[in-house]
Each structure stands twice: as C-alpha cells, then as structure tokens.
Amino acid sequence: SQKIEQNSEALNIQEGKTATLTCNYTNYSPAYLQWYRQDPGRGPVFLLLIRENEKEKRKERLKVTFDTTLKQSLFHITASQPADSATYLCALDMGRRALTFGSGTRLQVQP
Amino acid sequence: DVKVTQSSRYLVKRTGEKVFLECVQDMDHENMFWYRQDPGLGLRLIYFSYDVKMKEKGDIPEGYSVSREKKERFSLILESASTNQTSMYLCASSFDGGDTDTQYFGPGTRLTVL
Numbered sequence: 001s002q003k004i005e006q007n008s009e010a011l012n013i014q015e016g017k018t019a020t021l022t023c024n025y026t027n028y029s030p031a032y033l034q035w036y037r038q039d040p041g042r043g044p045v046f047l048l049l050i051r052e053n054e055k056e057k058r059k060e061r062l063k064v065t066f067d068t069t070l071k072q073s074l075f076h077i078t079a080s081q082p083a084d085s086a087t088y089l090c091a092l093d094m095g096r097r098a099l100t101f102g103s104g105t106r107l108q109v110q111p
Numbered sequence: 112d113v114k115v116t117q118s119s120r121y122l123v124k125r126t127g128e129k130v131f132l133e134c135v136q137d138m139d140h141e142n143m144f145w146y147r148q149d150p151g152l153g154l155r156l157i158y159f160s161y162d163v164k165m166k167e168k169g170d171i172p173e174g175y176s177v178s179r180e181k182k183e184r185f186s187l188i189l190e191s192a193s194t195n196q197t198s199m200y201l202c203a204s205s206f207d208g209g210d211t212d213t214q215y216f217g218p219g220t221r222l223t224v225l
Contacts, residue, residue: 008151034211042219043203049213098167098212
C-alpha cells in the first residue's frame with residue numbers, strides 16, 4: 001500500500017542553524033510533492049511545491065529537494081528562527097484527486 | 112485573499128447526536144475535502160467532492176456522510192456521533208484547473224463527543 005513517512009520525533013535545533021526535515025514515500029511515483037506548515041490549533045498552510053522533474057526548489061529561507069530514485073524529499077530551513085517552530089507536513093499526489101499527507105514532523109527552534 | 116471558513120472552532124456533542132460541520136470557501140474552487148487529524152495519525156481523508164452533488168470516499172468514510180448542494184459549501188455529517196469521532200476536523204478546497212492540487216485549509220473544528 002502507499003505510504004508516506006515523516007520523522008515522528010520532534011526536531012530541536014538552535015536559532016540560526018539549518019533545520020532539515022525528511023519525507024519518504026513508497027510504492028508510488030508522484031508527479032509532485034508539496035510541503036505545508038501547521039501551527040497548533042490551525043489548519044495547514046501551503047509552502048512549496050516541487051515537481052518530479054525538479055531536483056531543487058527555493059523560496060526565501062526554504063529549500064526543498066526531491067529525489068525520485070530514493071523516493072525522498074528533504075525540506076530545509078536556513079537561518080532558522082523561533083517563529084519557524086511548527087509542524088511541517090509533506091503531501092503527495094498519489095493518483096487520485098486528493099493529496100495524501102504525511103503525519104508531520106514538529107520543529108522546535110530554541111532561541 | 113483566499114478564505115475557507117468552518118462553522119465552529121469548538122463543538123461538544125453527546126453520543127448518538129447528529130452532528131453537522133459546515134465549510135464554506137470563497138475561491139470558486141471545484142474541489143473540497145474533509146479530513147480528521149489525530150495525534151500520531153496525521154491528516155486522514157474522510158470524503159472529498161470535485162463538483163456540486165458529487166462525492167468520493169476517502170480513506171476513513173465509515174460513520175460519516177457529506178453533502179455538497181452548492182459549489183462553495185461542503186458539509187460533513189456524523190449521523191450518530193460516537194466517542195471515537197472526537198477529533199480535529201479540517202476542511203480544505205483546491206482549484207481543479209491546473210496540474211497540481213494545492214489545498215487551502217480552514218481553521219479546523221475541534222469536536223468532542225461525550
């Protein structure tokens with residue numbers, strides 16, 4: 001069956017460092033992958049989309065990579081700030097009209 | 112600015128009650144979705160709709176039904192609420208014209224069934 005895996009353990013880093021979050025998937029070759037941010041008690045907010053033919057995408061301090069051979073996406077936040085603390089979800093197109101979401105990784109940036 | 116609104120932020124109901132959760136979007140999106148989110152389980156798709164009066168089951172439709180009589184409104188119905196339906200419910204919408212499905216989410220409804 002289709003599966004998306006994100007590290008369920010929280011990631012704790014110091015302010016100013018680069019945070020790297022991982023999204024692994026199995027049994028499918030998605031046309032694109034998306035990353036969302038979710039704050040406590042709120043709905044997810046779209047951040048970035050990367051297509052299967054793109055290796056890397058950037059937006060300000062955010063960078064996403066997509067390795068279709070490894071079936072993995074990495075999400076980087078450079079020069080992290082306490083305001084970046086949130087849960088980050090990856091989502092994939094898996095051949096139906098609706099996206100399939102991972103369970104998310106919580107990031108905590110310490111000042 | 113795009114907007115998805117949900118009828119309640121918090122809701123408390125009793126076992127056996129019929130519960131309606133309403134979602135409205137103002138972006139003229141064709142697609143609308145209902146998810147529930149539980150700790151450790153992430154977002155799980157209950158139902159989605161790609162057009163008025165059209166619906167498709169998601170991954171966990173049991174115990175739920177939906178209604179889409181107008182394009183902007185998508186309702187989730189719990190026919191007979193049970194305690195295991197206590198959860199955060201999230202509605203989302205997306206445009207059907209492109210080749211991606213970027214979703215816009217509402218603020219969520221935290222439902223407690225006693």
